[in-house]
Structures are given as structure tokens and as C-alpha cells.
Amino acid sequence: MKYLKLFFLILIPLISLADDGSRLWLKYDLIKNKNVQSAYAKYNSIIIPSKKTPTIEKALEELQIGFKGLLGKNLTNNSKNNTTGGIKLEITNKEELTKDSPEDSFAIIVQKDNLTITSKTETGVLYGVFELLRNIQTEKIITKNIVSSPKVKLRMLNHWDNANGTVERGYAGSSIWKWNELPFRIDPRYITYARANASLGINATSINNVNASSRFLTAEYLEKIKAVADVLRPYGIKVFISVNFRSPRTLGGLKTSDPLDTDVRKWWIEKTKEIHQYIPDFGGYLVKANSEGEPGPQDYGRTHADGANMLAEAMKPYNGIVIWRAFVYNADPNGDRFKEGYEQFKPLDGKFDPKVIVQVKNGPIDFMPREPFHPMFGSFPKTKLGIEFQITQEYLGQSTHLTYLAPMFRECLDTDTYANGKGSTVSKVIDGSLYNSQMSLMAGVANTGSDANWCGHPFNQANWYAFGRLAWNHELSSEDIAKEWIGMTLTNNNNAKEKINAIMQKSLPTYIKYTYPLGLHHMMGEGHHYGPEPWLTKAARPDWTSIYYHRADSIGLGFDRTGKVSNAIKLYSKEIIDTWGNPDKCDLNYLLWFHHIPWSKKLNTGNSLWEELCYRYYSGVEETKNLQKEWNEMKPYIDKETYASVMARLKIQEKEAIWWRDSCVLYFKEFSKMPIPNNLILPNRTLEEVKKLVEIYHLR
């Protein structure tokens, strides 16, 4: 794009000097560290491969704007191979990248006079360029070779963006995709989006909501999607489309969408062919079927495998794949939603076409702040399973709470399923190493929107960042990722970096304390999922209420999943049953996920359940106050607008933490009939008053 090359300064009016966050972590502001500056000062040119492909061109552009911004240096473009003081972009088989290293692996090789960024693929070279820039931006001097390989093959964002411009569970304005402007207008933000993703190694995106409109499969919209795909392609990003299973009827005029019907199969074959005429490297389909009212193969008495395999058949001539979601559950007041996905899919293990990946949410319910890992992981040896995380913070504070999610992603990935003995972590299921699978997928539900800063809360950008980095390498620590992001986005002051990292690391445990302590889950405001509503008793479905999950009664609290009400614990390995299945051994963070615990039962903290519950809610609130104090100390290091935005949101967070605390403590007190511990200050409102507050958010 030409404006990337505007190498002159214009007068920016004074009013817009504050940082609106629109550049994400790719800020490229001049770095202050003189040592780092001089370490990179010797590089004056870029040596590119003889074949200047679009992706190499992007790598070149990025290096140029990066060096110009970070170091104030203009890198010249040099095609002579014998230059010194150059950054060499190279597509070749270096020994650093063994023959069987994963696609898009790259190496940065430090030579005497040059720095070589090398990969078997041009996308790998682009990734190497971003790695180099990230090192400079975080003020690191590269002194030895860097070799980096992705652990997971498909690193993907799932957009829940609707055709009408809204975003389901979006908290940062409207959709970034301007469908009415496409294909003619390419919003410059599409390019920022592509750069941001490529900088993390994200290589796939499904552009529309899984509650999918058929219109995305019409020629009218394929032309629009093609325009987006053309922008993303040079950045190594493949486009997927979420499809509505009923499309053969809706669009094709067929009488059925039965996946075993010949005409239906033919329709999908033709449609898939048509898509490839627009997008030759089409990523594939993402399907939510027979879930929450969406159509699917079960409407015709067929299985999920029948549906997925039909689409896989249509995809056969191409490289694309079919991603089929396992997020299904029937409305059964006597059942346990926890088990639904497992039970519906278990008989199908081994029946899916090799082109199908089944995409499983990290936990068995629905992106709760702390869920045990989904029991499907480790139990489906003959099915390729991808994992779906939620980056957008539907249940995690939306745009007003600071919650850094890398610890949650890691907790899930690091948990041992014991499927093939000790060490069979979820990450090994996902990256294909446990069952030696060649296809692997980590998907994250995007948190992008039209807001200037893309993600609402300035810290929400860190969750996009962390997801991408973990999808590339799930062995990166949550701390290292946070510090990278802080350095790129907020400040490179080491002291501040440590302190902000500390804020981020404790943010999720704090959030969980004042919302869902001890393994409580699914008690949010009905529909909009904003704020608490533990008293929600009636909803369109029993499993959309709160009481279905917390099961508070005069005896105690929690969902007994160890046999009496549900035997969900049996879906896990013996080792897990022995711990989580035993109320005395169960990690307190998962306690009420699996057990109905008497109010007065002493926990290993020395407190009764009731006391522990109260203490957690109260200490969660106290911690939100500390977050404000700690953030206040960061003021000297942070851009003013960003500082103010975060500080204001921390104040909202405190207010809403009190709202959660008061709601839950006052509500559960009706069951426990026990007093709030003496050393805690009683809520200054009644249960009826907090209920009234929640009602406000249900008014149209």
C-alpha cells in the first residue's frame, strides 16, 4: 500500500497526540535505549531473494517502517548478495531448519556483517522479520541465532461478526468488516489487522459468526470475501467461512439439506468449486450445527460425522479443510450439559473424514472464567481435535475488567489428561503429538471491533497477542508473553514492565474471586451476560439458568458430578477421577464444578465452605482496589490517554466487583442461613436492591 511509504512528516494537530491504541503492539516508536540503537545501527540495507513475491514485499515494507520508526533508519533495498551491513531475506533450506521442521519455521542467523532471516517459506521469512522487529522493539540485542517453529499448524481467529455489522459477544464497537463497502473499499484497518496477526504467526481467520448467515455463500458476498482474502494472503493468512447448514435450501432452492441427499452433496460440491474461483487458497468451512437452534445434520436424522464428511467430500479437490464444532447440548433439565458434547461425539470417534477437524471449546460448558479441560481431550484418539479459546471476554469482564487470559489458556493446555499415561497434556492432544496427527488447530474467538483501539479495554489487546503467541508456541510462559506485549505496547522501563506484568498475572485470579470462586460457573446476567444473576431460575432453556449450575440449597452448594446427579467425572481418566472426583483432594478452584459441598464443611484452608466463599468474594473486591493503586504508580511510564482509560476501567471494575460480591453473597446467604464472617463489612444494600439493579440491564 502506497501510504506505507509516506516517508515524510506532516503536522499532526496537537489534539490528537495521545495514543488511541489503533496501532496495537506494532507501534514502532523510536526506542530510547542507546545500546540497542547502536547494536542495530550497522544494518543499512535489505537483501531480498531474486523472486520478489507479494509476501516478501510485505516483509520488506515491514522492515523498512520498523527500522524507520524504531531506529530512525532508512533501509535501502539491495539485491546484491555480497553486501555487508544487510538484513538478508532468504528462502532456502538452511541446516538450522531441518528437513522435517514444521511449515513456516524460520531462523534468524547472526553473521559477522549480516543478519539472515531464512525460512523454507516466504511466510516464514515474514514471521522472522516480525521476530526481529519484536526483539528491537523490546530492546533486545540478538547475539545468537534464533530458530522458531510453530507447534500448531492452524493458528486461527474465529470472528463472530454478523452480516449486519454487529458482533456477537463483541465489546469493542461494531464489526471491523465493512460488508457494504466491500469489495470496492479496502479499509486500511484490514492491513493493520493482517500485520498484527502475521506478527504473531496467526495464519487463518474465519470471518463471520458461527451462527452463520447463508449470505456469505452468495456470489455477492464471495466477491467481498475475496477482496478481504486478497488483502490477507500476502500476510500468510487463509480465510475460512462459517456456513449455515441449511444453505442448500436457503440459497439452492433444494427441498432438503440432508447431507446424504445427492442433490445436497452436489450443491456443496458446486458451491465449494465456486468459492475456489474467488479464493483459490480458500481455508475451508467452519460449522456450528445442531447447536443452540442452528440447523444441522440431525435435523434429517444424520450424525455430525455425516454432515462434516459431506463437506469434506466437497473439499476433496482442494487444500481446504472442514472445522466442525463440538459445542452441542440439548435442553434437558435432568441431564448435565457438561457431558453433552462428549456423549454426542463419542460414537463418532474414527468416523470423520481425514479433512475434518472437530473444534472443541477449552472446557465442557462455555468459556467460563475457570473451567476444567473438556473431557473430549484425550478421549478421541481417532479424531483430530482442535481447541477453541475465547479471546473476547464474554464471561471475563467484557470491556471493563482487566483480565489477562494467558494463564487461563496455559492452565488448560498444561493440564494432564493422562490419556496415554502421565504427561498427556491437553497441549499434546492439540498439537498432534499425542496421536501423531499432521493436522492441528488452535482457534480463538476474536475480540476485535471498530473501536479505535480494536479491543475496548486497552489490556484486552494483550489477550489477542497472548493467544497468537501461544498458538505458535504453547511453551511460552504467560510472563514472557506479557512482558513482550508490555514492552511493545506500554513501556520498556524494566521496573514498570515487572510491575505491570505482576498486575496482569494476578488479574485473572482476582476476577475469579469476585465472580466465580471455588468452581462456581454460569451465573451471569441473562442474555447479555453482563454482571451477576445467580438467582436466574427461569430461561428459555433450563441450562441457560444459573440455578442449573450452582444448585444451592439448604445443605450446600455446587454441582455433584460424581454420580448422584451426574456422572460427568467419569468422562475423565482414572487419575483425574481420583483427585477432582474426591472432594477432599479436589483443587479448590474446581471444587463446586464437581461437588455439592455442605455449607459448614471445613475446607483445607481451615474455613468452612460458606466462610471461604465470603472471604474470596471480599478479597476479590479488595484486590481490585490494589490494582488501582498499582496502576497509579505506573502513571509516569504510560501514555496519558491509555493510563486514564485503564484507570477509569479499574474503577468500574471495583464497582462491578462489589456488584458481583453483594449479589452472590446475599443470594447464597438465603440458602446457607449463615452470617457473613465478622471481620467482613456487610453489604450496604439488600438482595432485593441488587436484584433491581440487575433488572435495569434487562430493560430494552
Place this chain on the structure above:
Amino acid sequence: MKYLKLFFLILIPLISLADDGSRLWLKYDLIKNKNVQSAYAKYNSIIIPSKKTPTIEKALEELQIGFKGLLGKNLTNNSKNNTTGGIKLEITNKEELTKDSPEDSFAIIVQKDNLTITSKTETGVLYGVFELLRNIQTEKIITKNIVSSPKVKLRMLNHWDNANGTVERGYAGSSIWKWNELPFRIDPRYITYARANASLGINATSINNVNASSRFLTAEYLEKIKAVADVLRPYGIKVFISVNFRSPRTLGGLKTSDPLDTDVRKWWIEKTKEIHQYIPDFGGYLVKANSEGEPGPQDYGRTHADGANMLAEAMKPYNGIVIWRAFVYNADPNGDRFKEGYEQFKPLDGKFDPKVIVQVKNGPIDFMPREPFHPMFGSFPKTKLGIEFQITQEYLGQSTHLTYLAPMFRECLDTDTYANGKGSTVSKVIDGSLYNSQMSLMAGVANTGSDANWCGHPFNQANWYAFGRLAWNHELSSEDIAKEWIGMTLTNNNNAKEKINAIMQKSLPTYIKYTYPLGLHHMMGEGHHYGPEPWLTKAARPDWTSIYYHRADSIGLGFDRTGKVSNAIKLYSKEIIDTWGNPDKCDLNYLLWFHHIPWSKKLNTGNSLWEELCYRYYSGVEETKNLQKEWNEMKPYIDKETYASVMARLKIQEKEAIWWRDSCVLYFKEFSKMPIPNNLILPNRTLEEVKKLVEIYHLR
């Protein structure tokens, strides 16, 4: 705000150099004209009144950032009255502002060594500052005194922004109001919004959709609204709330919302008192009642006057007012929606409390691209009538067509109602001069959203601008307003300014040609109102179809409102009946509004109706091609991103113009049974094909 004062330059990365439109017309980039620069070079300081109120502080700030940006000059703040080379801000009664000049009138007085900006009010002084800056920004040297007075007292934006962040009929992202962040976080955009409005003299804003949620009247939300009001207050902008008439039941727990019920009246009195505790200068209520399913006094057998007067009673102790919308119509397949507002309100003329203004849309149907003025104007001598224009382009190309609306606003305002004899224009009804009213209102439905450039199409900003300027002074010409806006927003090159003005002036006639020529109306896509759907036959209500309005049959086209089907024409004065009511004298632009014209009838253009219809649709499309050529010539003068955005949208406009043309010509051809004139190229698709295209936009 502190960041206004960041008087240093920081390095902005190269990628963000393009203009994203976020500064609206207040760009304050350094002006190039040396003569203008030197003319203002003598001013070095600002002399402010002894009492430095918040509004004076804003005036001071604005002058400082304006001079810094436009002229590169730092103005010092000087409180000594005997300084020379100063810009003096003064609150006093100058002879230039006679005692009975309207509130907020101001004068800029050119003295030998100083420039004095004077007004009876501090808001007037702020307006004067914006007038001065506008002159500098458009490269005008002020050589003689400027005196300026508002013609209309209440110059107001109506936001149709919902509590959930969406905007009804919004085409620029989501709501600018971040309810979940308020009251704690003040988005910096609120300040830009306030400055932009104050720069035009807009002094009121209703912040929520007229399809109103009761939640805006809860303490929880009043606290949020107060935070917004506190930001807007120093800029002279009063906040109004759209209210849900059922609130006494919804919020107050009463059994009724009957406006004659004592408890209901008491509830509103208490609620109004409560609001004033948050917002002492509360503007008042805006009410959509018994309209399109909204609750209202008729639910209890009461009249609109009963409802409005009840609210006026509650407002009695305060300065606020009640704005009651006249946009009401019952679903009667045999009636004529054209007459509904008039007929429902006519018996109430004289029955409204003095605190009530009845807000009437510019035309009798609903913001169609070209509507005859609403017959209520001029027919309600005992009722204060305000006018409601739609700035957001629901029926005018949304975010993809270039349509400059000042000519439409002017056409309505300039039309003679003949109510008190010749010269009784709509503008004289509105500004209060015809009936000597002290209260007057011009409201515009806002087109703001979360998009970086606020309004979607870069040229949509001009409609916000034009509305505000006309609300201040409806005698300003559409051309002068356009040139001001171009100079502030796009370029001060005189040649380019003329050419862009020409594009703007013809944009609306062009749009009308390919959508609603000859007085056609209401044929847009159902629900979303995007694209054409003239064949819409069934809808939730008969008056939401297209056939209700165009009445195409084998004989001809158009709605006979001269007696046989409806006698709507009789609502106008005799002079109008004599012209619009006579198919041979009627302005062709209104022809099918009032007459069912035979297909073969010769019009005064020499063409038959059918031919004329075809020619207009076709020439409309041709003109969209010319717009692209003309815009292309402007490339050297325009910021690259803005240029590209407009050019891409012009291409969309052409595509959609063809869509409209093909839909309407092919559809009406089924009735006229006449061939498309020989010299026109036939559409390259069938009616069935365009119908299919429209169906796509109805898919979820």
C-alpha cells in the same frame, strides 16, 4: 483536559500518517496562504474576562490550539485589558448586539490593535471563537465586524443510540456513547463531539433512541448521563433524554402509565426532580409515543396533549421543556399515512402546554429523499412546531452514496406554506417568526458512530456540518456551507473547492434520479432499508410495503392524493393545491406524490411518464460515472486515504445505482408493458435476478 495542552511533537509512526477523518472539520492544519498567515500574525495574546468560567476556558483552549495549528502561533493568556495585539473575549452588551438580539448572538469586532469577540453570554463568546477560527481555516481575512445571531433557539441532535451500543439507522459503527464505561471513563471523543457541535452552534442533544429504553431514567444511568452532560455543558450543549412512556409501570411499579392518573403524574414529578439533582440544567424530554408500537397516552384513551402536558407539568419548576413527536400513523390499508400526523394532532392545536414543542418531520411520510413539506407546517398556529430532519442517511445512501443534504434541508425550509399569505415559508414557521413564538427548534437525527471518521462516508460529515449551520442560520446558502466545509475538511485550493462544491450540489438530484424520480417514495429494502424493493407487497403493516406508495397498475403510477383515493392535498393551502394538486402544474419532482399518472401521459419534458421514468433512472446511473471522473480530478488536492475512501464508495454507488435502476425499470415495466426507450441499453439481468439479489440482504 490536560492532553489538549500537550504542546510538543511526538514521533508518529509512518503508518498512521493518512487522515482518518477523526478530527472532523476541526483539523487546524497549518494554513498555506501567506497573506492570511500574516494578517493574523499580529495577535499574540488572549485577553479574557475577569471571571474565567468553564466555557471561557474552553474558548481560550480552542483559540490556543487553533492558532497553534493553523498559524503555528502560541497565544499567551493575558488578563490585562490594555494590551494590544490581543484577541479579547468579552461578555458585555455591545451596541452591535442590541438588547433584543437572540441569546448567544455574538460579534467579532475589528479594532486597530485588537480583535474583540463579544457576546451577552459565554456560549456566544465560544461561538465567536469558532467563527474566527473558521475564517482563518478557510483562509479568510476578517476586515470588518461580524455580527451573528441564531435564527432558531434550540439547535439539536437526536441520537437514535440504544442502550446496548447499537444505533438505529446508524451507518458508522456502533454508538459513540460507551454506557458500560460511564460515568468513570470519559471517552476523548465526547470532547471532540462537543467541540464539533459548538463550532456549529448546536446547543442540545438527546442522547438515546426515541424508541426509548426506560433504563435511561434509572439512577444507574442518570449518573452516566450526568457525566456526559458535565462534558457537554461548558460547550453550551444541553442534554435531553428520550423517554419511554411506560416508565411509571416499568420502573415505578405502578399499575398504569395513564397520564391523568395521580400516581403517574406524581411519579413523573419525582423523576423529573431526581434528574435535576444530577443535571441541574437538564434540557428536557423527547417523546415518541403511540408510534410504531411505542407506548403512549392513547393506550389509556388519552390524547397526545394529555401525555405531553403531564410531562410539562413535571417540568414546571425547571427550565427544561418537552418535545413531543408528531410522527404517528395507524396501520390502515385504506387510509393514507400522509395525513395521519396532521389528523391526529389537528384537534389538539392550542391544547399543548407552553412548555411543549411538537416535533414534526420535514415531510409527511418518513425522511424520503424528496418529500413535500409536512402539511402541519403552517396549519398549527396555536402550537409550537419544531422540525426534525434526518442527517443519518437511512433512505439516502447510508454510508455508500455521496449525497449532500443541505439542498434538501433548504428546499423544505424555503417552501412557501402560504399559511399567512405569500412568504410564509416553512423556515418562518420553524423559527417562530410567523406566529411570533419565543421557542423554536430544529432537530437532526445524528449520523455519528464509532467509526474513526464518525460518519461512515467522508462526505456524510458535511451533512452534520450543514445541518448545524442551517439550524443557526437557515439563510445560509447550500453552496456557502459546502465551501466552508470543503475548506475546513478537504482543501482550500479554490479551483478544487469549486469543483467539489459542484459535485456536492448535484449529488442529491443524482441520487433521486436513480432511486425515487418524479416523486416516487418508500420502495426500499424491507427492514434494513438498504437497496431497492419496489415489489414489496406484504409486510407487518400495509404502510410498510412499497406498493402502498407507488400504486403501479396497468394504467399508470403514483399515489392519487387529490381526492379519489386520498384527499391529502387538501391539508395544504389553496395556492399549493392549485399547483401540486394539478397534474399539469405540479413540480415533476412531486408528481407521483400526488397523482396517479397514466404511463403514456406526455409530461412537460416532452416524454411520456414511462419514458421520463426510464430516462431519469438511466441518467442517474450515468451521473454516478461522472462523479467518479470529477472526483478523480481532485486527487492532487485530497488526503490519500480520504481520496481512496470516497473513490471506492463512488464505485459502490454506481453499482448500487444500477441495482436501483434495474429493479425499478424492470419491475414497473411489468405494469407499463412498454419497451425501454431505444436509446437506452437494456439491463443485463432479469427482474427475477434482481429480486434474488435483494433477497440476499434479507438473509440473517
